[in-house]
Amino acid sequence: MDLDAIAASSWVLPVLFAFVVGDAFLVVLPSETLVVALGALAASTGSPSLWAVVPVAAAGAVVGDLCCYLIGRRVGLDRWAWQRRGRVGRALERARDTVHRRTAVLVFTARYVPFARIAVNLAAGAGGVPLRRYLPLSLAAGFAWACYNVGVGALIGAAFGDQPLLATLVSIPVAIVLGLGIDRLIASRSTPDASRATPPRDRR
Numbered sequence: 001m002d003l004d005a006i007a008a009s010s011w012v013l014p015v016l017f018a019f020v021v022g023d024a025f026l027v028v029l030p031s032e033t034l035v036v037a038l039g040a041l042a043a044s045t046g047s048p049s050l051w052a053v054v055p056v057a058a059a060g061a062v063v064g065d066l067c068c069y070l071i072g073r074r075v076g077l078d079r080w081a082w083q084r085r086g087r088v089g090r091a092l093e094r095a096r097d098t099v100h101r102r103t104a105v106l107v108f109t110a111r112y113v114p115f116a117r118i119a120v121n122l123a124a125g126a127g128g129v130p131l132r133r134y135l136p137l138s139l140a141a142g143f144a145w146a147c148y149n150v151g152v153g154a155l156i157g158a159a160f161g162d163q164p165l166l167a168t169l170v171s172i173p174v175a176i177v178l179g180l181g182i183d184r185l186i187a188s189r190s191t192p193d194a195s196r197a198t199p200p201r202d203r204r
Helices: 003-008 012-023 031-045 050-075 086-098 103-110 114-126 130-162 164-190
Strands: none
Touching: 003 012, 003 031, 003 164, 012 031, 012 050, 031 050, 031 130, 031 164, 050 114, 103 114, 103 130, 114 130, 130 164
């Protein structure tokens, strides 16, 4: 596999952009993995440029999230069956109740959790969060997400130096593990304390 040729190819960045946009709707596309892998490849081969990967990944994230926001604004949260079922349905129910009170926190944290990402952006649109409030948060969250993932990849690429294939192969499971870890952490912090959630019993 000639990774140098792949890294220098003119289609790498357009594919990255399309992949990240698609991840806003199709959680089976693990865009974080691709961003981290390209960060590792860029650090170990010099191509594509790290300074190009970050804005392209960030732009894809913002465009994808904005599309979800506009869909939510247009069709609401219960038009299609998939919006009422499974993890997406549960995430939408939670996001619906808190999106106005905690818009910034939700937009930033949901960027790292696939199902929550879809839910928060749809709920922000359907719930009437103003675009002038939502868009700056989405831009900042997308840029921070891109910097984080490219940074992780770049550290791996720098550690393996002149072994770009090994750096890329190592970066993929690292990205998956970090993604799962962040998902678990955010989920645990957003779970209400049982003692608060359960009303006191009447002791009469």
